Amino acid sequence: MIVEAIEMDITKIGEKADAIVNAANETLLGGGGVDGAIHRAAGPELLEECRKLSGCKPGEAKATKAYRLNNKYIIHTVGPRYRLDPTPAETLSRCYLNCLKLADELGLESIAFPSISTGAFGYPIEEAAEVCAKAVCGYKPKNLKRFYMCIFNDDKAKKIYNSAFKRHEKKT
């Protein structure tokens, strides 16, 4: 699987990604940040489908259709709140792995993630990139061929993720 961080609004990645991941909260009923942007771009039908999912626990993943977005699916996950979760690295790692597993079960070949938990949920970017790279570079895909980390307007964060991916790709 080719793993890279790119500078991109995740709602604009289009057909390059079969699925985009949403950094949601336990209600799955929308919020600010990337969650708000995805709901705005996908349209109100997304909220209707999310209402039927009865929420999502931190570290878990649930898929919906992508509606007005040019992707096949949106995979919703809930990251750890850095200061409140007793084991934030474990929860963040499960977010990445459960989303990848679900995408593989759906037969998808490409997936785009936002930087889960590093906004409103307060996860320090260097630590989050390390957890992400360890999980993703150690994952053995079935169908997935491309992993995009979409970084919104932040060249430094993009570099942090790409150097973490390089370090972990050498180990695996």
Ligand code: AR6
């Ligand atoms: N494309 C890519 N990345 C983005 C976009 C975008 N369009 N918009 C923001 N980001 P956050 P969290 C980046 O706060 O920390 C919500 O209210 C942003 O710059 O969206 O997991 C939910 O409902 C940051 O680097 O997610 C939850 O309540 C990253 O996405 C809570 O926030 C994640 O920031 C989840 O917090």
